[in-house]
Each structure stands twice: as C-alpha cells, then as structure tokens.
Amino acid sequence: GQSLEQPSEVTAVEGAIVQINCTYQTSGFYGLSWYQQHDGGAPTFLSYNALDGLEETGRFSSFLSRSDSYGYLLLQELQMKDSASYFCALDSNYQLIWGAGTKLIIKP
Amino acid sequence: GAVVSQHPSRVICKSGTSVKIECRSLDFQATTMFWYRQFPKQSLMLMATSNEGSKATYEQGVEKDKFLINHASLTLSTLTVTSAHPEDSSFYICSARDPRAGSFYQETQYFGPGTRLLVL
Numbered sequence: 001g002q003s004l005e006q007p008s009e010v011t012a013v014e015g016a017i018v019q020i021n022c023t024y025q026t027s028g029f030y031g032l033s034w035y036q037q038h039d040g041g042a043p044t045f046l047s048y049n050a051l052d053g054l055e056e057t058g059r060f061s062s063f064l065s066r067s068d069s070y071g072y073l074l075l076q077e078l079q080m081k082d083s084a085s086y087f088c089a090l091d092s093n094y095q096l097i098w099g100a101g102t103k104l105i106i107k108p
Numbered sequence: 109g110a111v112v113s114q115h116p117s118r119v120i121c122k123s124g125t126s127v128k129i130e131c132r133s134l135d136f137q138a139t140t141m142f143w144y145r146q147f148p149k150q151s152l153m154l155m156a157t158s159n160e161g162s163k164a165t166y167e168q169g170v171e172k173d174k175f176l177i178n179h180a181s182l183t184l185s186t187l188t189v190t191s192a193h194p195e196d197s198s199f200y201i202c203s204a205r206d207p208r209a210g211s212f213y214q215e216t217q218y219f220g221p222g223t224r225l226l227v228l
Contacts, residue, residue: 041222043203044219095157098153
C-alpha cells in the first residue's frame with residue numbers, strides 16, 4: 001500500500017525557519033504535493049515536486065528525494081499567519097494520498 | 109488559481125433527513141471532482157471520485173447508497189447524504205482537478221471552502 005508519515009506537531013518562533021518532513025512508502029507516484037489548511041478552512045495548494053530537488057515559491061520551498069523516499073516543506077521568515085496544518089500528499093494514479101498533517105504552532 | 113465554490117457552507121439537520129451539498133468549478137471545466145470528509149484534527153479522507161457523465165468511484169468503506177454523488181455537468185457535482193445520522197457530522201470538502209494546471213501528470217486539486225454538517 002501507500003502511506004505517508006509526518007510529525008503531528010511542530011513549534012517555531014516568528015521570523016524563524018521551520019522544516020516539516022514527510023516520509024512515504026509507495027510503489028510508484030508522479031510527485032509530492034504540499035497543502036496548507038487553516039482551522040475551519042479547506043486545503044490550499046502550496047507546492048509540487050515532480051523531480052528530485054528543491055522547488056522555491058516565495059517564502060516556501062519544498063524538497064523531494066525519491067531515493068530516500070523523503071520530502072520536506074521549508075517555511076522561512078515565519079509569520080503568525082503561517083500557523084496552520086500542513087499536509088504532504090502523494091500524486092498517485094490521478095489521486096492524492098494524504099499524510100495525517102502537521103500542525104505548525106508559531107510563537108511570537 | 110482556479111476557483112471552486114461549495115454550497116452550503118454550514119448545515120444543521122435532524123437525524124433521518126437528507127442533505128445535498130453542491131460543488132462548482134467557477135472558471136474551468138472539471139471532468140473529475142473529488143469528495144473528502146474530514147473529522148476534527150484528522151487528515152482528509154477521500155470518499156469518492158466523481159467523473160462527469162459516469163458513475164462515481166467510491167473508496168472502500170464508503171456506502172454508495174448513503175452518499176449519493178451526481179456529476180451532471182463539467183462544472184457541478186453534488187453529494188447527497190441520505191438519512192443522515194449524528195455520526196455523519198463532519199466537514200465535507202470537494203475538490204476539482206484543473207486540467208490546465210501544470211503538466212499532464214501533475215495532480216493539482218483546487219478545493220472548495222467546505223461544508224460543515226451537523227446532524228442532531
């Protein structure tokens with residue numbers, strides 16, 4: 001089967017940098033996506049890695065290593081509004097297989 | 109990004125009644141829409157994949173007779189929770205695949221704002 005693991009909770013300080021890791025098990029996939037979800041809201045798309053390496057989108061970057069079955073989301077210059085849950089998801093056969101989500105807590 | 113709307117945003121109903129939730133892609137044609145359910149502090153659980161003009165594909169454990177899905181047009185899919193019970197109370201979210209997004213194999217889904225269902 002396919003599964004993803006990510007930490008349930010991460011705490012960081014405003015202005016700092018935080019990395020949210022995601023490890024996965026799969027027999028094949030097209031890419032790894034990251035979504036952000038604020039409490040009470042729907043997920044919003046952040047980033048997608050089809051190839052190994054780093055993808056940068058403003059303050060957010062995402063990394064994928066297929067050989068290590070590992071990816072991460074890097075958030076820089078943290079702002080209080082970044083407090084949310086972050087999900088990694090495998091793009092597999094036209095479906096998204098979701099991780100359990102990481103709650104990011106930001107302290108002033 | 110693409111816009112997906114969902115209606116209603118919140119609904120409270122009595123046990124035994126049916127509730128219909130609409131999901132619309134506003135600025136693109138979505139041949140495929142997805143319905144998710146999310147319980148508090150948990151991940152999204154895919155319920156079914158809805159393809160325009162054909163029957164929905166339900167995930168294991170999801171009762172197709174209880175959760176009726178209709179995808180009658182390229183911009184509208186509906187989920188009807190029939191004979192709702194308190195355990196059906198949840199956050200229901202639809203998403204749509206935008207065929208214009210990224211390369212052909214990239215799965216980018218755009219989500220509706222969600223519908224919070226409370227069954228009393």
